[in-house]
Amino acid sequence: MATFQEFLRGWPVERRLRAAENADSEAVLRALNKDGLRPQDFLALLSPAAAPHLEAIAQKARDLTLRYFGRSVQLFTPLYLSDICTNQCRYCGFNAKNKRKRRHLTVEEAFKSAASIAVTGLRHILLLTGDARKVSSPEYIASVARRIKPLFASIGVEVYALTGEEYALLTQAGVDSVTMFQETYTPRLYAQLHPVGPKRDYAFRLAAPERAASAGMRSLGIGALFGLERFVPDAFAVGIHAWWLQRNYPGVEISVSVPRIRPHEGDFAVPNPVEDRLFVQYIVALRCFLPRVGITCSTRENAFMRDHIAPLGVTRISAGVSTAVGGVCPGENAEAGQFEIADTRTVEEVRADLAKIGYQAVVKDWEHPVD
Ligand code: SF4
Numbered sequence: 001m002a003t004f005q006e007f008l009r010g011w012p013v014e015r016r017l018r019a020a021e022n023a024d025s026e027a028v029l030r031a032l033n034k035d036g037l038r039p040q041d042f043l044a045l046l047s048p049a050a051a052p053h054l055e056a057i058a059q060k061a062r063d064l065t066l067r068y069f070g071r072s073v074q075l076f077t078p079l080y081l082s083d084i085c086t087n088q089c090r091y092c093g094f095n096a097k098n099k100r101k102r103r104h105l106t107v108e109e110a111f112k113s114a115a116s117i118a119v120t121g122l123r124h125i126l127l128l129t130g131d132a133r134k135v136s137s138p139e140y141i142a143s144v145a146r147r148i149k150p151l152f153a154s155i156g157v158e159v160y161a162l163t164g165e166e167y168a169l170l171t172q173a174g175v176d177s178v179t180m181f182q183e184t185y186t187p188r189l190y191a192q193l194h195p196v197g198p199k200r201d202y203a204f205r206l207a208a209p210e211r212a213a214s215a216g217m218r219s220l221g222i223g224a225l226f227g228l229e230r231f232v233p234d235a236f237a238v239g240i241h242a243w244w245l246q247r248n249y250p251g252v253e254i255s256v257s258v259p260r261i262r263p264h265e266g267d268f269a270v271p272n273p274v275e276d277r278l279f280v281q282y283i284v285a286l287r288c289f290l291p292r293v294g295i296t297c298s299t300r301e302n303a304f305m306r307d308h309i310a311p312l313g314v315t316r317i318s319a320g321v322s323t324a325v326g327g328v329c330p331g332e333n334a335e336a337g338q339f340e341i342a343d344t345r346t347v348e349e350v351r352a353d354l355a356k357i358g359y360q361a362v363v364k365d366w367e368h369p370v371d
Pocket residue numbers: 085086087088089092093094095096129130131199
């Protein structure tokens with residue numbers, strides 16, 4: 001089977017930009033009025049020609065979301081295990097060059113933080129670490145997963161890219177989902193943004209979801225960090241990556257995260273900010289292209305935005321979030337987080353606000369089978 005990287009080579013950045021520029025109203029309406037969209041149709045929905053049709057695209061996205069997901073949104077929360085990192089991603093507060101106090105939770109400290117999360121009623125958790133193999137090794141992540149497994153129905157990881165054997169180790173430890181952001185799908189820009197460290201290996205990272213799926217992961221999340229590359233090239237690449245994974249791994253649940261870059265420590269100037277209208281266009285175009293794909297929205301977005309985009313396609317949101325290591329434990333003196341969050345609501349507040357718009361917050365929609 002050809003890899004996704006090989007498939008993506010058929011859609012170089014210039015081709016993506018040209019096709020979006022050439023798309024016209026007719027192409028947008030054709031995409032809007034058909035089922036089973038092709039990548040070219042998705043590109044039309046992302047293009048400037050789609051902007052005047054945003055209302056109609058949003059209506060179709062709303063209908064599809066209701067048909068496939070009903071009026072429910074799944075809640076989860078991240079748990080930051082370690083902010084020690086050997087990479088120097090230019091846009092990140094955990095960048096190894098930032099002189100700051102670092103923290104790495106022991107397995108027991110991680111259990112204590114996880115227990116603080118579990119009392120809020122959440123049953124889906126996402127474990128995060130910086131990229132420092134010697135400190136946050138795959139064995140360490142597996143130990144944390146085994147320790148907290150009795151508290152949660154589902155454990156996901158958002159860590160550095162692993163080998164197939166390492167993903168298999170995590171699956172055996174009870175991890176059932178992997179989130180892996182490519183950040184940008186444009187190799188040259190990727191190289192500029194990741195000057196040193198293991199994350200510099202674009203191809204190894206891009207193939208990580210394929211290795212995780214082959215190792216038996218039940219669920220995969222992918223995404224780009226918006227604000228780095230121009231909108232169309234990365235929005236399209238994320239969409240066709242999810243489309244390709246759905247076709248090649250039909251037994252695996254695929255979801256897309258839609259992060260926009262947020263303020264953080266350091267002086268990174270966001271090269272291509274994505275304004276709200278374009279952000280909404282991305283979500284509704286994704287939903288029309290991939291009716292069954294999960295769409296995850298983090299606390300990078302504020303409460304107003306998150307409440308309004310849930311009916312248009314978002315199926316999973318984080319709640320009660322701290323992006324600092326140890327930040328979820330009451331009374332803990334946590335350092336600054338990876339980025340500033342824009343929605344500081346508690347789990348209960350998120351649940352109540354979703355109820356106000358007629359949506360149910362779901363804390364558990366899957367449970368790891370008993371061994
Ligand atoms: S984005 Fe991840 S890998 Fe890069 S510096 Fe931040 S924590 Fe490290």
